[in-house]
Amino acid sequence: MSILINENTNVLVQGITGRDGSFHARQMVADGTRIVAGVTPGKSGQKMDDVPVYGTVAEAAKEHRVDATVIFVPARFAAAAVREAADAEIPLIITITEGVPVLEMLEAYHMVRDRGLRMIGPNCPGLISPGKCKIGIMPYHIHKPGNIGVISRSGTLTYEVVYNLTNAGMGQSTCIGIGGDPVIGTSFIDALTLFQADPETTGVVVIGEIGGEDEEAAADFVRTSMDKPVVSFISGRTAPPGKRMGHAGAIISGGKGTPEAKVAALEAAGIPVAQTPDQIPGLLKEKLR
Amino acid sequence: MKIHEYQAKELFREYGIPVQDQAVITDAGEAEAAAQRLGGFVVVKAQVLVGGRGKAGGVKLAKTAADAAQHARAILGMDIKGETVEKVLIAPAADILKEYYVGLIMDRTTKKIILMVTKEGGVDIEELAVTNPDAIIKFPIDIVQGIDEAALAAVLKDVFERQPLIDQAAETVRILYRLFVEKDATLVEINPYALVDENTLAALDAKMNFDDNALYKHDDVEAMKNAEEYSQDEIDAKEYGLSFVSMDGEIGCIVNGAGLAMATMDIVKLFGGNPANFLDVGGSSNPEKVLQAIRIILRNPKVKAILINIFGGITRCDDIARGIIMATDQIDISVPLVIRLVGTNQKEGRALLEEKGFAVGDDLSEAVRKVVALHKGAQA
Numbered sequence: 161m162s163i164l165i166n167e168n169t170n171v172l173v174q175g176i177t178g179r180d181g182s183f184h185a186r187q188m189v190a191d192g193t194r195i196v197a198g199v200t201p202g203k204s205g206q207k208m209d210d211v212p213v214y215g216t217v218a219e220a221a222k223e224h225r226v227d228a229t230v231i232f233v234p235a236r237f238a239a240a241a242v243r244e245a246a247d248a249e250i251p252l253i254i255t256i257t258e259g260v261p262v263l264e265m266l267e268a269y270h271m272v273r274d275r276g277l278r279m280i281g282p283n284c285p286g287l288i289s290p291g292k293c294k295i296g297i298m299p300y301h302i303h304k305p306g307n308i309g310v311i312s313r314s315g316t317l318t319y320e321v322v323y324n325l326t327n328a329g330m331g332q333s334t335c336i337g338i339g340g341d342p343v344i345g346t347s348f349i350d351a352l353t354l355f356q357a358d359p360e361t362t363g364v365v366v367i368g369e370i371g372g373e374d375e376e377a378a379a380d381f382v383r384t385s386m387d388k389p390v391v392s393f394i395s396g397r398t399a400p401p402g403k404r405m406g407h408a409g410a411i412i413s414g415g416k417g418t419p420e421a422k423v424a425a426l427e428a429a430g431i432p433v434a435q436t437p438d439q440i441p442g443l444l445k446e447k448l449r
Numbered sequence: 450m451k452i453h454e455y456q457a458k459e460l461f462r463e464y465g466i467p468v469q470d471q472a473v474i475t476d477a478g479e480a481e482a483a484a485q486r487l488g489g490f491v492v493v494k495a496q497v498l499v500g501g502r503g504k505a506g507g508v509k510l511a512k513t514a515a516d517a518a519q520h521a522r523a524i525l526g527m528d529i530k531g532e533t534v535e536k537v538l539i540a541p542a543a544d545i546l547k548e549y550y551v552g553l554i555m556d557r558t559t560k561k562i563i564l565m566v567t568k569e570g571g572v573d574i575e576e577l578a579v580t581n582p583d584a585i586i587k588f589p590i591d592i593v594q595g596i597d598e599a600a601l602a603a604v605l606k607d608v609f610e611r612q613p614l615i616d617q618a619a620e621t622v623r624i625l626y627r628l629f630v631e632k633d634a635t636l637v638e639i640n641p642y643a644l645v646d647e648n649t650l651a652a653l654d655a656k657m658n659f660d661d662n663a664l665y666k667h668d669d670v671e672a673m674k675n676a677e678e679y680s681q682d683e684i685d686a687k688e689y690g691l692s693f694v695s696m697d698g699e700i701g702c703i704v705n706g707a708g709l710a711m712a713t714m715d716i717v718k719l720f721g722g723n724p725a726n727f728l729d730v731g732g733s734s735n736p737e738k739v740l741q742a743i744r745i746i747l748r749n750p751k752v753k754a755i756l757i758n759i760f761g762g763i764t765r766c767d768d769i770a771r772g773i774i775m776a777t778d779q780i781d782i783s784v785p786l787v788i789r790l791v792g793t794n795q796k797e798g799r800a801l802l803e804e805k806g807f808a809v810g811d812d813l814s815e816a817v818r819k820v821v822a823l824h825k826g827a828q829a
Contacts, residue, residue, distance in 0.1 A: 235662065261633055261663035262555060263592065269560055270593050285762070297732075299762045299792055314708020315732075316760045320813065323760070323791065340707060342557045369708055372557045395711035398696070398718045399727070402499075406692040406707025406729040408662060409557070415575045436716055436814050 162289035162334045163309070163354040163361070164252060164278075165228060169293045172220055172229040172250065173198040174241050176208050180256075181232035184297050185211065191300040193293050196224040217248040228252035230286060230295050238282060239264035246272045253345070254295050255282035262408065265343045272345060279345025283407065285315040285337035296337065298322075306331015308444065309355035311348055312367035313340050313374075313407070317395060320437045321367055328441030333361040340407030342371070348378035356386045363389045363444050366431070370396030371410045371417040379422075379429035389447035393434045394422050450659045453496040455538045456673045457637075457655035464628050466621055466639075468652050472539045477522040483539050484517035492543075493520040496536040497529045498678055500573075505529045510542055532677055543653055548641035549608065550574055551621065553590075553629045555636075561589035562629065564601075564622060566608050570641035596626060613648045621650070632670055633663030682726070682745050689741040690731055698723025699824055701746035701755040701784075703739065705730050705764040713758045716814065722821035725752045732763040739772025744780060754785045756820040758813060761792025770798035774805055785823045789816035 171188070175181035176198025185208060189195050197212050197220040204215035214220040217229065229250045233241045238257040245253045246268070253272060260282045272279045280287060286296015291305035302319055304326045312318040318337055325332065333355075338346050348366060355361045364386075368375035375394065382390045397419040399405045401412040412418050423433050432443045452460075458468045472483035473496070484491045491514075495507030502508060507529050511517035517539060527534045548570030556563045566586045569577060577584055588604045590596055601619060609615045621642070629637050638656040645651045664671045676684070686693030692707065696714070700722045704710035707729045714724035726746060730738050739757075746752055759769050769790065776782065789810045790798045799809045810816045 236665065259662045261666070262635070262660050263630060263633055263663070266555065266560060266562075266592050270591070297763055302792070312708070314706060316704075316706025316762060316764075317708030317712050319760045319762055319792065320709055320712070342555065343560060367708070369711060374558070377558070393712070395708050395715060397711075397715040398724060399711060399714075400694070400696070403694050404661070405694060405711050405727055408660075410707060410711065414554075415579065435719055437712065438812075438814050 162292055163336070163351070163358050164334065165287060165289050165293040165295060167292040168194075169227045169295075170194050170196045170225050171295055172196065172217065172224070172226045173211075173232065174217065174229055174245065175232035176200055176211065176213060177203055177206070178232055182208055184232065188294055191294045193295060196226065217244045217250065221248045221250065226250055228254060228295055231255045231257060233257060235259035239268045242268040242279060243271055246275055246277055249275065250277065252278050252280070254280045254284070254286050255345070256284060256286055256297060258283040260341070262342050265341065269343055269345060280336065281339040281341075281344060283341040284339035284344070285318060287334060287336040289334045290332055298335070298337075302326055303335065304331040306333065307360055307362040308332050309358070309361040309364040310335035310367070311351040311355075311364065312337050313369050313409070314367060314395065317367055317437070321365060321393065321440055324438050325365070325441055330441055330444065333358060340369070340409050342409040348374050349381045352378060352381055352386060352390070356388060361388065363391070363448050365440055365444065366390055366392040368392060368394050368422055369407070369410050370399050370405065370412050370419055370422075371407070373416060375422040376425040379425040379431060382431055383429040389444065391432045391434065391440055391443040391447060392426050393437060393440060394419050394426070450661055450664060450670070450674060451498045451678055452657055452659075452673045453498065453536070453675065454494065454655050455496055455536070457657040458652070460628065460632070460657065461652055461655055464624050466624050466652055468655070469540045469543065473536055474521065474539065475525070475536050477518060477525050480521035480537070480539065481514045481518040484511060484514035487539060487541050489514050490542045491517050491539050493517055493524060494538045494540070495524045495527060495529060495534040496538055497532045497534055498675060499530040499532050502529050507534065535677070543643060543645045543651065545641070545643045545645060545653070546647070547644040549643070550640045551618070551625070551642045552636070552638035552640070553625055553634070556589070559589060561591055562626070564588040564590060566604065568608055570643065574638075574640065590626065592630070596623065614644070614650060617650045621652070632667055633660045634658060635660050682748065686728070686742075686745055689738055691738060691742055691745070692727075692729040692731065693745065694727040696724050696726050697751070698725045699751050699753040700820055701725045701749070701752045703728050703730060703742045703746070703755065703757045705732070705759050709758065709760055713756065713813070713817070716817045717756065717821065720817050720821045722817075722824055725749055730764070736768050736772035736775050739769055740776045740779065743776040743782065747780065747782065747784070752784060754787065754820050754824040756816060757786065757788045758816060759790050759792070761790070761794060764792075765794040766790040766792060766798030767794040767801060770801040773802065773807070777805070787816050787820040787823065789813060
């Protein structure tokens with residue numbers, strides 16, 4: 161098992177003929193993902209390598225069973241791409257694009273939710289179940305199939321953590337990048353709920369950062385609703401208040417989103433907070449004993 | 450992006466929210482004439498992007514135009530939380546009978562736009578949220594459905610009590626909401642929203658923040674950008690597609706990815722150093738970016754060592770290596786470099802650098818320990 165995706169997941173790529181879309185579509189195919197089709201407006205009938213390209217998501221969905229779509233379109237068209245996927249009732253919509261206006265994403269978020277669909281991201285690396293399916297931009301080779309779930313607001317910091325897990329012999333069931341924006345489709349709690357229910361996952365790593373209160377909510381959820389061990393890492397402990405640290409969502413504002421509040425909430429819920437990524441495997445092993 | 454009070458008030462006026470006449474001056478010599486024109490009895494307010502200007506002495510009441518000139522002289526050039534006051538706003542002093550607070554924010558947790566109203570205006574809303582959260586009335590607005598007028602009227606009745614005021618406040622909220630959505634704001638605030646005579650409410654202050662990701666849609670907002678919001682290094686970094694925040698330590702950091710960049714700074718601090726900056730070179734691996742990153746970091750005379758931490762994904766280690774080599778060829782790098790490369794094309798990157806005599810590590814904690822030790826050595 162794994163969460164959300166597996167070896168049978170059929171994937172659509174929106175923006176497949178663009179620079180990033182084509183590069184990562186090829187990479188995903190090489191990593192074993194079942195890319196069944198791509199979409200680029202106005203390029204219906206073309207092919208990207210062996211992958212058929214359609215002009216709209218609806219057209220692609222008529223010809224193929226699509227379980228998930230991954231969006232690589234530029235920021236100014238990304239919210240429209242999400243809405244198009246939602247209109248075509250694609251159950252899992254993963255938005256990699258960074259820099260999407262937040263109010264546009266807010267509207268798209270409600271549209272996706274109202275239809276009972278799920279969005280991951282935006283501004284995320286995607287998700288991977290090693291050995292089964294990769295939908296996103298993460299380097300495949302650092303991963304290893306196993307039983308640890310990873311949830312993160314960051315991209316490269318997730319790679320850092322996964323690298324440490326793999327080096328310590330701890331493979332991953334699914335690693336999911338939920339995104340660094342203020343409005344994201346899947347929260348820590350959403351992902352934790354799925355990992356709690358997944359029989360293959362034995363422990364979870366939560367990688368949070370400054371901004372918002374999602375980590376605090378996650379801590380509460382772990383305390384009340386999970387029996388699997390969870391360990392965590394929080395980045396941005398040295399970040400000055402009021403400054404946006406790269407990610408649109410990584411900002412301490414109005415006294416909210418401080419690292420102190422997050423660390424305190426996690427520790428109060430019995431979730432160890434690592435001070436460096438290389439402490440995570442050790443903390444997890446202790447908890448799993 | 451933040452704008453000054455006078456800029457927000459110009460937007461308010463354009464959208465139809467009543468604001469007072471105002472003059473904005475940069476030279477204290479212009480203050481007396483401006484104050485005279487506005488009736489003599491005026492308020493002189495520092496225009497800064499940081500909060501807390503009142504407590505810092507940046508807001509003064511003047512009985513006469515001559516007083517106003519004196520206050521303007523004192524306030525212009527004043528340092529408020531590290532920001533130098535370059536402009537003051539002069540407006541007629543209002544007779545305040547009662548103060549309220551009205552604000553809109555985007556709430557990440559509930560995914561709603563939240564209207565916040567309190568009967569206690571003029572106070573620090575963040576402080577109030579801690580000391581007396583029940584005093585803040587929160588009214589969620591769904592971006593798809595818009596304002597529920599009946600529910601809004603009920604909320605405003607509790608706060609403003611009398612019909613003429615309720616009607617005015619409702620109209621102000623409608624306009625603020627339209628402004629918020631149309632201009633892609635992340636915050637709009639009137640504090641105080643004041644009762645200036647028995648039946649008139651007025652916006653005596655105005656604050657607006659905007660979504661940086663949406664600025665491309667709003668040339669008028671972009672045109673209001675203030676240089677003081679960013680350091681020169683931050684502005685230059687942006688030009689090269691680097692995400693940069695100035696800090697006040699001694700160890701320069703070059704990292705790919707925002708989360709890893711923050712974590713790298715945190716570990717520098719944990720191991721006894723202080724980061725000089727946050728710097729994310731971004732996903733695409735262009736050697737030129739690394740060169741510019743090093744150039745900008747070295748402009749800071751406090752920097753005693755530089756840590757380069759790359760976890761290659763989309764970013765390729767060999768491109769980073771080429772950038773480092775390009776930088777050492779073009780600039781005199783007088784401080785030690787510690788390099789940690791892992792991920793895509795790691796072998797190629799290491800080979801390029803080792804050929805030039807650089808040591809390249811693959812362990813993050815070890816690299817940070819090393820850069821902190823080198824910096825401490827430089828101090829000794």
